[in-house]
Amino acid sequence: MYTFLNDSFLPSADAALGVTDLAIQRGYGIFDFFKTVGGIPIFLDDHLDRFFHSAARMRLSVGKTREELKEILAQLMLLNNLPDSGIRITLTGGYSADSISPGQPNLIIIQQSMNPPGKECSTPIRLISYPHQRQLPDIKTIDYLMAIHLQPHIREHGASDVLYHQNGVVTECPRCNFFLVTADDRLVTPSRNMLKGITRMKVLEFGYANSNVEERDVLLTEIPTAKEAFITSTSRHIVPVSSIDDILICGAATGPTPGAAPGPVAQQLNYQLYRLVAGGAH
Numbered sequence: 001m002y003t004f005l006n007d008s009f010l011p012s013a014d015a016a017l018g019v020t021d022l023a024i025q026r027g028y029g030i031f032d033f034f035k036t037v038g039g040i041p042i043f044l045d046d047h048l049d050r051f052f053h054s055a056a057r058m059r060l061s062v063g064k065t066r067e068e069l070k071e072i073l074a075q076l077m078l079l080n081n082l083p084d085s086g087i088r089i090t091l092t093g094g095y096s097a098d099s100i101s102p103g104q105p106n107l108i109i110i111q112q113s114m115n116p117p118g119k120e121c122s123t124p125i126r127l128i129s130y131p132h133q134r135q136l137p138d139i140k141t142i143d144y145l146m147a148i149h150l151q152p153h154i155r156e157h158g159a160s161d162v163l164y165h166q167n168g169v170v171t172e173c174p175r176c177n178f179f180l181v182t183a184d185d186r187l188v189t190p191s192r193n194m195l196k197g198i199t200r201m202k203v204l205e206f207g208y209a210n211s212n213v214e215e216r217d218v219l220l221t222e223i224p225t226a227k228e229a230f231i232t233s234t235s236r237h238i239v240p241v242s243s244i245d246d247i248l249i250c251g252a253a254t255g256p257t258p259g260a261a262p263g264p265v266a267q268q269l270n271y272q273l274y275r276l277v278a279g280g281a282h
Contacts, residue, residue, distance in 0.1 A: 001080055001111070001112075002076060002079040002080055002111075003015035003076075003108065003109065003110050003111075004072055004075075004076050004107070004108070004110075005106070005107070005108055006106060006107055009076065009079060015108070017092065017106055020095045020096055020099070021093065021094060021095055021096075021106060022093025022094060022095075022099070022100075023092035023093055023106075023142060025096060026093065026099065027142060027143050027145070028058075028092070028141075029058075029060075029090060029092040029093050029141065030054040030091050030139060030140055030142065031088055031090040031141075032047045032048075032050055032051040032088070032089050032140055033087070033088045033089075033234055034047040035084075035085065035114060035116060035234055036082070036084065036086075036087065037083075037084055037116045037277055039077065042234075042277050043198050044073075048069065050140060050198065051089055051091075052066070054091075054140045054141070055091055055105075057136065058139060058141070059102065060094075060102065061104075062091060062105070062107065063104075063105065063107060064107065072109065073109065076109055076111055077111065082111055082113050084114060084116055085111050085113055085114050086112050086113075086114040086234075086235060087109065087110070088108075088109070088112075089107070089108075090108040090110075090142065091105045091108075092105055092106040092108070092142075093105065094106060114235065116278075117235075117236055117237040117270075117273075117274065117277075118274065119270070119271050119275075121230075121238055121239070121240055121262035121266050121267050122236065122239050122262075123240075124240040124241060124261070125159075125161065125239055125240070125241060126158065126159045126241070126242055126244070127160065127163045127231075127241055127244045127245075128153075128154065128157045128159040128162055128244070129162070129163045129164075129170075129245050130150060130153075130163070130164060130165070131166060132146050132164045132165075133164070133166045133171065133193060134146070134164070134171075134172075134193075134194075134195075137171070137172075137193050138195060138196070139195070144174060147174030150162050161173050161174070162174065163178060163244060166193065168220045168221065169190075169193075169218070169220075170190055170217075170220060171192075171193045171194040172190065173231050175233055176231035176233040176239070177189060177190075177195075177196070177197045177200035177231065177232045178190060178218070178229070178231055179203065179229065179230050179231070179232065180223070180229050181228035181229070181263065181265045182222065182225070182226060182227065183225045183227060185212065185227070186212055186213070186214055187203075187212055187213045187214070187265065188214045188218055188222075189213075189214075189215055189218065190215075190218050191216050192217070197232060197233065198234060199232040199233055199234055199237060199273065200232050202273060203238070203269055203273070206269055206272050207269075223244050223245075223247050224247050226249055227249075227263065228240065228241075228264075229244065229249050230262075230263075230269075237274070237277075238266050238270040240262040240263060240266045
């Protein structure tokens with residue numbers, strides 16, 4: 001396996017950063033992550049748009065044009081020969097003489113094997129809520145301090161992930177966006193104070209085609225009456241949610257085994273995503 005570091009393709013075991021990089025000293029840096037399916041990068045331009053946005057907001061110079069990055073990615077994919085994979089592009093704060101001032105950023109691109117999501121939704125999961133607001137939420141930074149800190153708390157409560165909120169207004173999960181299907185069949189998702197994911201954007205496009213989507217503040221108090229809930233991400237597409245804080249999602253309460261099956265909206269949207277990605281979406 002090969003990794004790209006600044007201007008070189010290196011065996012992954014040989015790719016390393018010095019200890020004075022601000023990514024190590026202060027956790028300062030950004031990244032983006034996309035998948036390849038059958039050797040085709042999925043939604044690459046959308047991910048690069050967000051990557052360059054994050055870099056500009058963090059005052060970090062990418063040092064490469066969009067076309068140069070695409071060529072590097074093509075070479076890395078050729079070297080590693082992993083048709084189905086996840087690729088992470090990281091830009092660090094660079095080497096700092098005083099451990100606070102950014103230096104020349106280091107650009108790191110790694111590739112790993114990853115099976116693409118299928119046409120069927122995964123088994124519904126349980127979430128727990130937690131009051132927290134990420135810093136600079138519109139930027140995809142490498143700061144996952146709270147997400148990692150809460151892992152024991154999540155496991156102790158028998159949940160799969162945490163849902164952040166601030167004063168009862170839902171924002172996001174650490175690596176996913178959040179959606180609800182309301183009692184009157186509206187698809188709603190938070191509109192502020194969170195990272196707007198690429199899969200979220202595609203789901204919204206599907207929903208807007210049917211004129212039944214709202215981007216707005218979503219309240220914890222709406223959860224008990226919701227017909228469905230699900231989270232979205234690049235790696236997993238759509239993951240249904242069966243309960244949040246021991247509140248069983250209304251639509252998940254039906255059937256012989258409550259919460260065991262995805263709802264119809266989640267299933268339909270996941271299948272639409274599957275078809276789009278399987279068709280080689282760029």
